[in-house]
Amino acid sequence: MSDDLPDEPGPDESEPAGDQSAETPDEQPADEQPPDEQPADEQPAAKKAKPVPPPLPAARPGASPATQVATVAVVVVVLLVLGIVFALQGGNEAPPAPDRNDAVTTVPDVPSSGFQPSANSSLGAPPLDIPSSLCPKDLTLEHPFTVLSFNIHSAIRKHGGLAAGTLIKEIGTWKPDIVLLQEVDNNRGRSGNVIQAQQIADALGMSWVTGSGETGNAILSRFPVKEHDIIGLPQAGGKFPRHAVHAVVDIEGTEVSVYSTHFDHMSQGARIAQATALAKVVRADARPTVVAGDLNSRVSSTAVSTLRGAGLGDVWAVGSGAGDTAPAANPRVRIDFILHDAFLQPLQAVVLASSVSDHRAVWSRLQLSETIGCLDVGLG
Structure with a gap:
């Protein structure tokens, strides 16, 4: 039974990869400097300017609508696959294949003779109902x-x-x-x-x-x-x-x-x-x-x-x-x-x-x- 199940998706297939082409705000060209920043050798030695903290990074831009639809579709497909697997396995791990030489595991029906073994009797063949005498009529x-x-x-x-x-x-x-x-x-x-x-x-x-x-x-x-x-x-x-x-x-x-x-x-x-x-x-x-x-x-x-x-x-x-x-x-x-x-x-x-x-x-x-x-x- 487990050989017929589809392979589960790997961890890298459950989420779409992020957009690696967007530039972060703090990545600026090295030759560009803020206008009020002067090199240290150009400022007066007696009075130096108070350092200015770097600006807070700007908010990360959101994903495009097409990317969101694709992500939802992948998630839905994964959930469906997991649901099918769960239903086929009964919510548990698949049982081992039965032994071909001992395939019957259920109790058989009552024999056609109507013999019903009691709690005190064996499960052998039903006893023969032999009369003590046989009296044929008009023979x-x-x-x-x-x-x-x-x-x-x-x-x-x-x-x-x-x-x-x-x-x-x-x-x-x-x-x-x-x-x-x-x-x-x-x-x-x-x-x-x-x-x-x-x-x-x-x-x-x-x-x-x-x-x-x-x-x-x-x-x-x-x-x-x-x-x-x-x-x-x-x-x-x-x-x-x-x-x-x-x-x-x-x-x-x-x-x-x-x-x-x-x-x-x-x-x-x-x-x-x-x-x-x-x-x-x-x-x-x-x-x-x-x-x-x-x-x-x-x-x-x-x-x-x-x-x-x-x-x-x-x-x-x-x-x-x-x-x-x-x-x-x-x-x-x-x-x-x-x-x-x-x-x-x-x-x-x-x-x-x-x-x-x-x-x-x-x-x-x-x-x-x-x-x-x-x-x-x-x-x-």
Whole structure:
């Protein structure tokens, strides 16, 4: 700032120079003497004249009008220059130039977040307002998946002949996520001395769980199998021992229980006893649940009603027609079921014909609806 100010005038520029050409009254030519002054040698020695004092100097002549105007103009200009300098400097000496690395010297405005530091708080970032819990409203996650229940008749055609390859192709075409099988052979000569559940699962790239006995039930799954067990059911005068295979599968982070079973085909009492035992297990299972299989019972039977009384619904509520499954060539009764609890909603249900088994398969698309509750997210 001081580099931009005009130079102040020097002392010799504030006043105009005096008129040095005027002669003073006491400057007279040396050859001119006052008329009454005689040389000392010309006056009488006896009586000398009293000395006369020199005359007072005459008054100094005044400056001309032009000179006075010029002087006033110079004074005015000087005063104006001094006034401008005083205004620019604020009446004080110019401050030093600010440091370019620390140019901000004023307090910034309040942050846009509205945080106001108090006398007892630091000037750091405002604290995060984290709630102790988060409770979203009406937020539900939906996970659809498909289930197939199929009595495969050990992959043996009704009139004879093993057709495991054809059966695997049929199941693969239907693209199920979970397969609940009945009449599955375990190391029987008629089916090639293989574990059929493993044979089918390996061909389809699925996990598998099989039941006990030479022929029983099995579960295949595209979802991870977390745990599994075999639930024995009462024979109760039936022709063969019966069981249910149980597996817990992980569907998008939710554990779902699935049961594959096959009730007695000869005794109604046995079927009721078996349904009663399985219903007790289902009631004690807190997970979303699917129960499927060949129940050898009609929709209006006591066995089916017993399972429905355990809180299970029928996927055929969204099916079309009678949904008959046996016999395969010309089905007249519906004895194969997929049942579900209230955690699951059926979206589709169809009956599928097979060229191998003496039963038709039941296929359903179900939806697992998961309502998001409150999540603990804070420290409170």
